[in-house]
Amino acid sequence: MKDRFYLKSCLFLAVLLAGTAPLAGQQVPAGMEASIDSIFSAFDGPNQPGTAVAVWQDGKIAFSKGYGSANVEYGIPVTPDETIFHVASVSKQFTVYAILLLQADGKLSLDDPIRKHIPEVPDFGTPITLRHLASHTSGMRDQWSLLQMAGWRMDDVITVDHILKLVERQKDLNFQPGEEFNYCNTGFTLLAETVARTSGLTFAEFTQERIFEPLGLEHTLFYDDHEKIVPNRAYSYYRENDVLKKAVLSFANAGATSLFTTAEDLVRWADHLNNPPSKKVEAMVAQMDRLAVLNNGETFGGAYGQFISPYKGLKQIQHGGADAGYRSYLGRFPEQDFAVAVVSNYADSGPNRLALQVADLFLKDHIEEQEEGPVPPEPPTIAMDEDALRAFEGYYWFDEQQTYRRIYLKDGYLMYHRAGGSENRIAPIGPNQFKMLDIGVNAVVEFTEENQGRVMTFKDPGGEITRMASFDYVEGDPDLFERYAGTYYSPELDTSYQLVVENGKLMARHNRLPDVPLSLIRGDRFSIGPYSAQFKKNPDGEISAMLVTTGRIRDLVFEKQ
Structure with missing residues (x-):
């Protein structure tokens, strides 16, 4: 011994x-x-x-x-x-698979309204189906955004009950079910709870009994107890000011996240999906891999718990994940009987980039056979003097997210600045075209003059185009800020913010969050860090409410007390 x-x-x-x-x-x-x-x-x-x-x-x-x-x-x-x-949102495909197992058992249908299984979900006037939830088309507000706005930290212990109580208080949707795609973790927490209530087991027990054990995934589990000891678990880290720090994660909920697994177990799972062992599983996987369709008949690249992301001419089905310092990516190429998984415990690891570099090595012959032509070279930059660059400076309204982008000159480069602080250099590649630097992908910014004024168009590597119209930015007058000061309460979050004028700035205070300045954009619209706030007035012209919008929440009402 x-x-x-x-x-x-x-x-x-x-x-x-x-x-x-x-x-x-x-x-x-x-x-x-x-x-x-x-x-x-x-x-x-x-x-x-x-x-x-x-x-x-x-x-x-x-x-x-x-x-x-x-x-x-x-x-x-x-x-x-x-x-x-912990592989974060890679969990979602397992959650959909669990739902489809119960559908195959005759216990439920993807087209069931969620209130049939979880009646606490509010009646929003239009049925939200399990299919909507599994494809991010439900219109529901995202649980993490709601919790953060309510004052929760992401290293708090967050249980399914906490999330359900928050969902129960919601009064509005972001949009009508099926009208749009908007990534929503809430839907997958509700799907996991549906599995639990339908099967009579916890979600962790059901997936262990019906998925992990039959497939021999010996090192895989859903983690729904923040005190549970898991041998050989990796702990997560991030870097701040070049100092390595622990990134604490205390989630006690599963479905949208919280799958614990290994790199090898993930590719075994991918093989199960690439090569279904029976007609039953084949039908389930075909449903998972099918592109979701909006009410207008359009698709958006999303399937069910996964995304269809062609890569260099090859069909790829993938999902990534990010929680605390954990990062993960699983990409599978069914037609090549190939899959690659990269999992990490470091926030800046970039597993999707790493995984696809590995895929390049193994799929080289397939890529050469299937590519339609050579990849066009990245356009070269051209010289442009500072006076010419300054002509593009200004503020541009991003209507989809109810916020703005600012273009300004710094150290010889135009900067593409996002409300909330992050920014990138852009370099000219034509008289009115610029490419974005320092992000590793080809994103192009173009400026045009139209009837309503200057328009900035942002084209991402996938070809999606966002148009933003210029507007006149107005600096806020501290004397006018007093009319916004006061207490604002959200019944949907059961939380309040104090707006106070301090040192010439309008500040938002919450008893659990850092103070954040509000920056006037135009009219009664402000930015609050990465968020946007629109103030409403009553018939007497007095401020009556603040409506807050984030990327995954639209017009959440805070009533002025």
């Missing part, structure tokens, strides 16, 4: 000195392994947070390896077969 312990200790020490975990599966030439190692070189060493990669190809694990540490404090190395990561 003593000798066995000694040998294990020696092996552990050797792993620490090497800085990477031993391979659990290796079927590739040394040159290929070296190429993969170079992709993950930033994670090499025991003093770094880590990552694990696994590749499934032609019916087996073709490659898997761990890099860096699962626990930096103790220098415990990452392994691809045993280190368990």
Whole structure:
């Protein structure tokens, strides 16, 4: 017994000195392994947070390896077969699969209204179906955005009951069900609760009994108890001002998130979806992989718990995840019998980028066969003097998110500034066209003169176009801010904000959140960090309410007390 312990200790020490975990599966030439190692070189060493990669190809694990540490404090190395990561939103496809199992059992239908299974969900006047929830087309407000606005921290213990009580208080939707796509975690918490109530088991128990055990996913579970001990769990980290810090996660809810798994288990799961073992499973996977359709008949790239994202001419079905410092990505290519999973415990790891670089190595021949032509080169920048650049400066209204973008000159570059603080340099590639720098993808900003004035068009790498019209930004007068001061209460969140004028600024205060300044945009519209606030007046011209909008919440009412 003593000798066995000694040998294990020696092996552990050797792993620490090497800085990477031993391979659990290796079927590739040394040159290929070296190429993969170079992709993950930033994670090499025991003093770094880590990552694990696994590749499934032609019916087996073709490659898997761990890099860096699962626990930096103790220098415990990452392994691809045993280190368990929280994979955040990659969870959602498992939640949809659980719903489809119950549909196959005859216990429910994707077209059931959610109130049939969870009557506490408010009646918004139009039925919200399980199908709407599974495709992010329900119009419901996102749980995380609601909780944060209500004063919760994301490292608080958040249970399903907390989320259900919040849902129960909602009075409005962002839009009518089926009209739009807007990513919504709330829907998947409700789907998981539907599984629990329909099956008589907890969601964690149901998925263990009906999914993980039958598929032999021995290191996979849904984590719904923040005090539960999970052997070999990786802890998460982020970097602030070049200092590594722990990113604490205490979720006690599952469905939208909270799947714990390994890189190897994820690609085994992907193989199950790529190669369904029965007609029953084949029908379920076909439903999961089908593009969701809006009321107007259009699709938007979203399927059910997944997204269809073609990659270099190949069909890819994928989803990523991000909670605390955990990051994950699972991409599968059914037509090539291929899947790649990258999981990490470091917030800046970028697993989608890493995974697709690995895919490039393994799918090189397929990519060459299926690409329609060479990828066009990135357009070169052109010279433009500062006076010409200044002509594009100004403020542009982003109507979809009820906020603005600012263009201004700094150190010889135009800056694309987002309300809330983040910004990127843009460089000219034509008289009125600019490319966005420092983001690793080809995004183009174009300016045109139209009847209503100047319009800025943003085109993302996927071809989606956003138009933003210029407007005159007005600096707020501190003397006028007094009319906005007061207490604002949201019955839907059961929380209040105090607006006060301090040192010439209008500030928002909450008893659990940092003070945030409100910046006047135009009229009675302000930005509050990344959010937008529109103030409403009563017939006497007095401020009566504040309507707050975020990317996943629209016009949440705070009544002035």
